[in-house]
Amino acid sequence: MREEQNQLSANNDINMVDLNQHPADSNPELSEGTDNVNKNDNSKGSRAPPPHPPPKQLDPSERYRKGITLGQGTYGTVYKAFDIVTNKTVAVKKIHLGNAKEGVNVTALREIKLLKELSHPNIIQLIDAYPHKQNLHIVFEFMESDLETVIKDRNIVLSPADIKSYMQMTLKGLAVCHKKWILHRDMKPNNLLIASDGQLKLGDFGLARLFGSPNRRFTHQVFALWYRAPELLFGSKNYGPVVDIWAAGCIFAELLLRRPFLQGTGDLDQIGKVFAAFGTPRQSQWPEVGTLPDFVEFQFVPAPPLRSLFPMASEDALDLLSKMFTLDPKNRISAQQALEHRYFSSVPAPTRPDLLPKPSRVDSANPSRPPQLASPGGPVVLSPSKARRVMLFPNNLAGILSKQVSQSASGGTPIEFDMPTHKLREVYPPRSRITESGKKHLKRKTMDMSAALDECAREQESESNLDPDPQHSAKKEKHT
């Protein structure tokens, strides 16, 4: 895999040697994006060489009029703000430095560094960055909502065309990242933001990083647990862009099911859930799995037909899903290949972004993030397919349904009702268990755990793969 990539980049570089043969980019969308940046740059670019930078018309702290607080992150506060130059609403992330001993937060720096390189309709736009009162402020375009809100909004029915549209935008954004050798590493519905014009944009590049330099080892502690690819769960340290594809597959599944697809409670449980859904890989299916650092042997479970997990999905959707969920990362589909999959060219055509359903605004004063209806552990959100099935008995079940919605919305305890739970059991086969030898191996592993952890910490320090990231663990907790 790695070698392949290097080979690829080698070819690229050699092609690049010939300037004439290499236009900036053949992708019209991309070059359009680059143009944007150039436009932005012209004002600034002229500033660079001349001796005295012309005084900025407006101090950034004046230019962006602060509004309400949108949220508190681990490393800063996000405000809604109004850009008085462009008359646009923006989001300003204020990075607290305060008494920080290590200056600008690495996560924030990573986000700035990578977003400065990316410009695409399906990636959040970094508008500006400026220091003010010893705090670093990052200005992003303002995003109305996110995909998690859409998925959880029970008033929204997602048609197959809508789902196709969301997936296409997600994969377009990913393809651009991967083309620029950037791994996102934190794909989940919550980080797929939705603009007022319906465009879906990849957000939160706080865990993202460049890849492609050989022999670099990365941390496998990335992604929220439910979106983690099997190679990461087994501790792989030299993984590639297809980890993002696995997560995109999970998002695809979540759009179809209207609930997170593989909800593990820990690393091992997560692997169990993965194998229960896709079968324990045979040697021929994933030859290298045994060589991964945290490999644990699981009892063989055959894969249930994918159709049984996604009863309402089209043939094309299932085929693409199965390619995104290929266990062996070497055989998993790439973002570009996925975009070329017949799923996206077959009927129905993806819905135009501006026609996609919008989440209901629960609080008009705070339209950015409607309160989340269901907690992760809470009641199962009904999929459209189930809703349709429910419609067969409109008299009794629909009533229960609406009751349940109102109950959970007010935070009440979820009530079990017959059909979905038993359906669920049908859908979910018993998950595969760890074998005896696997258990022994695991025991040895846990005994070495503290030593390994120390070593890992040292390793990270010396190789500095990624700083121990408080934000990440916070994210993990949110989902585990």
Next chain:
Amino acid sequence: MAANFWTSSHCKELLDAEKVGIVHPLDKEHGLTQEDVKIIKIHMSNYIRTLSQSVKVRQRVVATAITYFRRVYTRKGFTEYDPQLVAPTCLYLASKAEESTVQAKLVIFYMKRYTKHRYEIKDMLEMEMKLLEALDYYLVIYHPYHPLIQLLQDANLAELKVTAWSLVNDTYRTDLILTYAPYMIALACIYFACIVMEKDAHTWFEELRVDMNEIKNISMEIVDYYDNYRSIPEEKINSALNKLPQRF
């Protein structure tokens, strides 16, 4: 790093050679000449390299730090931002940007060991913010190392690796990284190494269809460094540095 240079900010930020060497008006007022500026840049690049050996970072980080340093001073004067603080701060910022973070206190510790300057962590973190602004938050830098290896492989000239590699190292004592695409610098270093090691790679270069004039210009710049600045007498460095406002 293998990534798409053509769509990168590094590519867009490339400058004309004439614009890089100019002396900032504020520096001119202090009597700094083009020669002084060149000497300070070489001296500070060497200083960043020395510091990096103590704090132990990868070569990439050093290269990025020197690039930041040189880029900052195409926009700012030496009299505005004290190079003695900017140099270690560039190293610190580069270590973060290249995912090999070193602790601020470590950089400051070695800085105090090598110089008489009494800057503290607070000063460096303040400067970090100023540098980010001066760099316009563009932090991704491409280096000739990666294309060098690939080009050598393609040309079947693996035996030139050591020579060409150290030539690339020395290009960071010039402003070449700000003015030329990294692969061109790599090619020039291979070209140079071919001459030094008496290898014939004419046909390979011809097949590449690159602008040989550009390669010649880069090579000339490297030759100029070897001829005139390889070892700069102490008093020359001091006389240049003494023109800067004394902060301590």
